[in-house]
Amino acid sequence: MAGRTPFYVTTPIYYVNDAPHVGHAYTTIACDVMARFKRLDGYDVKFLTGTDEHGQKVQKSAEAAGIAPIALADRNSQNFRDLAALLNVSNDDFIRTTEPRHITAVQALWQKLVESGDVYLGSYSGWYSVRDEAYYGADELVERDGKRFAPTGAPVEWVEEPSYFFKLSAWQDRLLEFYEQRPDFIAPAGKRSEVVSFVKGGLKDLSISRTTFDWGIKVPGDDTHVMYVWLDALTNYITAIGYPDTSGDYARYWPADLHMVGKDILRFHTVYWPAFLMAAGLEPPKRVFAHGWWTVEGEKMSKSLGNVVKPAELVETYGLDQTRYFLLREIPFGNDGDFSKRAMMQRINGELANDYGNLCQRVLSMIQKYCGGALPQPGERTEADTKLLDAAAALLPAVRAEIDVQAFHKALDVLWSVIGAANRYVDEMAPWSLRKTDTVRLGTVLYTLAEIIRRVAILTQPFMPQASARILDQLVVPEEARRFSDLDAGVLAGGVALPPPQGVFPRYVEAEPGKDEAPGAKGN
RNA sequence: AGCACCGUAGCUCAGUGGUAGAGCAGGGGACUCAUAAGCCCUUGGUCGGCAGUUCAAAUCUGCCCGGUGCUACCA
Numbered sequence: 001m002a003g004r005t006p007f008y009v010t011t012p013i014y015y016v017n018d019a020p021h022v023g024h025a026y027t028t029i030a031c032d033v034m035a036r037f038k039r040l041d042g043y044d045v046k047f048l049t050g051t052d053e054h055g056q057k058v059q060k061s062a063e064a065a066g067i068a069p070i071a072l073a074d075r076n077s078q079n080f081r082d083l084a085a086l087l088n089v090s091n092d093d094f095i096r097t098t099e100p101r102h103i104t105a106v107q108a109l110w111q112k113l114v115e116s117g118d119v120y121l122g123s124y125s126g127w128y129s130v131r132d133e134a135y136y137g138a139d140e141l142v143e144r145d146g147k148r149f150a151p152t153g154a155p156v157e158w159v160e161e162p163s164y165f166f167k168l169s170a171w172q173d174r175l176l177e178f179y180e181q182r183p184d185f186i187a188p189a190g191k192r193s194e195v196v197s198f199v200k201g202g203l204k205d206l207s208i209s210r211t212t213f214d215w216g217i218k219v220p221g222d223d224t225h226v227m228y229v230w231l232d233a234l235t236n237y238i239t240a241i242g243y244p245d246t247s248g249d250y251a252r253y254w255p256a257d258l259h260m261v262g263k264d265i266l267r268f269h270t271v272y273w274p275a276f277l278m279a280a281g282l283e284p285p286k287r288v289f290a291h292g293w294w295t296v297e298g299e300k301m302s303k304s305l306g307n308v309v310k311p312a313e314l315v316e317t318y319g320l321d322q323t324r325y326f327l328l329r330e331i332p333f334g335n336d337g338d339f340s341k342r343a344m345m346q347r348i349n350g351e352l353a354n355d356y357g358n359l360c361q362r363v364l365s366m367i368q369k370y371c372g373g374a375l376p377q378p379g380e381r382t383e384a385d386t387k388l389l390d391a392a393a394a395l396l397p398a399v400r401a402e403i404d405v406q407a408f409h410k411a412l413d414v415l416w417s418v419i420g421a422a423n424r425y426v427d428e429m430a431p432w433s434l435r436k437t438d439t440v441r442l443g444t445v446l447y448t449l450a451e452i453i454r455r456v457a458i459l460t461q462p463f464m465p466q467a468s469a470r471i472l473d474q475l476v477v478p479e480e481a482r483r484f485s486d487l488d489a490g491v492l493a494g495g496v497a498l499p500p501p502q503g504v505f506p507r508y509v510e511a512e513p514g515k516d517e518a519p520g521a522k523g524n
Numbered sequence: 525a526g527c528a529c530c531g532u533a534g535c536u537c538a539g540u541g542g543u544a545g546a547g548c549a550g551g552g553g554a555c556u557c558a559u560a561a562g563c564c565c566u567u568g569g570u571c572g573g574c575a576g577u578u579c580a581a582a583u584c585u586g587c588c589c590g591g592u593g594c595u596a597c598c599a
Contacts, residue, residue: 015599052599124597134598168596193528194594201527207597229599267596332537336592343536346548354561362558369557413547427563432556507559 004044009034010255012261013052013095013236016076017061020083021301022294022327022339023262023310028409029324030291030333031260032089036462037403039090041484046253048240049084052076052233054226059215075100083311088320090464095240097232103142106227106235107220108244112280113166114220124163124207127156133286164209164225171275172203178274178284185287186270188334188404191263192364195270198405206272234273237285256285258406266290289406292336306410318508321464322348328408328463341510348508355419356456358504361473362426364501370435373448376443377494380524385448388425391418392393392455396484399459408463415459443494451492452477457484470504 011031014024028049033049053073062072077096084091095102113119126135131154142149150156170385179185179196186192196443209225210216216226235258241249261269274284314323326347331337367375381389397416402411426449434442457471461482472482476498481490 013599017599055599057599090571126597128525137596190529190593197527198594198596201595204596226596230597233599263593267594268563268599271596280538330536335537337536343548349561350548358559358561360558362562364558366557391538416547423562424564426557427555430555430557435557501558505559 001316004042005285006046006253007035007038007043008046008256009038009240009258010237010256010260011049011091012235012259012265013050013097014080015052015055016073016080017055017057017310019076020079020311021310022309023301024080024083025087025314025323026294026327027260027262027291028084028089029087029327030406031258032038032087032091033324033328033408033462034258034260034403034406035090035092036465037400040277040458040461040482041400044252045092046241047091047093047248048093048237049080049089049091050093050236050240051080051097052229052236053077053096053098054232055229056210056213056215059213064140068310070098086312086315086320087324090465093240095236097236099239102236102239103217103246105243106217106232109235109238109276110220110227110231112282113276116279116281118167118170118279119164119208120167122163122165123160124165124210125158125160128159129154129156131155137183141266161211162225162511163207163211163228164219164222165205166208166231166276166279168206168272168275171278172199174278175199175203175271175275178278183285184287185284186266187287191266191290191334195267199271200478203271223470230272231266231276234268234276238282239282245375255283257287259288260406261287261288263279263290263292289334291334292331295336295338297340298338305439318344318348321467322352322505322508325352325412325464329412331409333406333408334386345508345510348505351416352505353507355416355423356460358456359419359423359426360453360474361503363446363453364474364498366431367446367450367498368500370442371446373493373498373500375492375496375498376447378447379440381444381448384425384428385444387417388448388452390487391421392452393488395455395459396487403462412463415456418452418456420457422449425449447492447494454490454492455487458487467504470502474499474501498518 009031011028018024031047031049035045039045051073053069058072059069062069065072073096081094084094104336110119114315126330127137127148127150128135129150134150136150137155144281148156176196176199179192179199183192186195208228208231209219211224211226214226216229219225219227235243237259238250241253243250259269269285269288277284294301296309299305299307301308311323318326322344326344329347329351330339330343367373395415398414399411402408402414421522425445429445431442431445436447453471454475454477457468457475458477461468469482475492476496477492
């Protein structure tokens, strides 16, 4: 434990007013790959996800449903727990902002901000639409008949409510200095420029409390206010490691190595959050990565279009590991991308079934048929064997470098380059011919291939834990010998009996409606 | 409107001064261990347009056209 480097990765906490969709799954899976990779690579990993449960929207939804806000939060928070389980996500903790530990942490952080002089009582004012429950900027309004209306057509009125403010304006220079010193703090690089330019444009103080609703954490010493959601929500990252106790897990895991976020909440994580933390005398996180959005078959995902992709349907239709693979392989991480059935099928069939799955299958089958089901003993190596083995040995540092910058697509690309090389090696060596001419050489070739597959499968574990495990099972690699340190230390031993091969990545064949029904039969 | 980024083969993208690349899709071939998989070969682009700098530009500069993002309280 003492010798292991800590690694702390977080998903955003998901808002309980939302139903889980592929976007949530995407963020969570990306973090899971980070967490699994780092664990296998010997790190002491803390992986946090959870739910954000306060705010006016939740209060309103609960009222509409005729239940208490906490009842709504309980129910919907569970949906996100279920999602994590569905996706085989390895989070170490699941935080809820309604938990006592979080309330304690947020109030403690508030006190720190008060003590540092960064909080003052003022009033928040603006053009408010009761109908939309939202404030609008003066420039957004339309004036008709001497009255002002929101872009939505709703009437607005000038309202003013008391509010505590955070002196964000005082942190502009220190934030810019921070970005300057830490060029990797915001990723991808393009997003960093946006944030820097935003901050350079000047910062206004931030309203951090509200009096118009009460579903939130009370401001210490002023029960008429609840904290504004972002202060509440962002604090979850330190709540989960024990804050305000800064000795134990906090000392070990903070600052977080990576906050993974969707691009819509980048600013909150890269401007407000570091400012809050610095004001409280705490360190900002090391890195915030803003990933992109998925469209579906070329269209924006939306409730009104009815094309929202539910993670459970993906897993049901394509399989869990296939879904995990597709999401991280299809688009350069950080970019927006499109989710289409066609692309999914191409990835599953072309890369999982044909390249990876079939490589395993053909090699294991030949061992089964030609070697009586026992892993052969390798003989003398040729240049071709060495070349392939060297390529596989070079995988870990190459993949690690990509994972460290969240280039998941490139990490997979690197792995597939060896899968491709192995498939070419099979054809070049033609074991089906060696079988008749040179059984010693045959043994070396099949052994080499099995060893390549072992190495690849160990490295695909973070992406596809179940499928990788099934491959390693078929090579009789002990469960405790699947860490990255076992890549070199756990080289396969010849002579071991292998079980009959079983396909791991089946081809996806689209069910053709009507095809499997009797003519004239009505479906369902 | 301002600022930033992007526009390269049918599709998704890499390439940032020295004779255009990958994967997928399309076409052809040899093999047969395997999941109608794998392997080999191959068609395809005046690198958005115009002008300039340079011995040399997809790569630098200017302008134009087209697209995207950001421009604070929306969790």
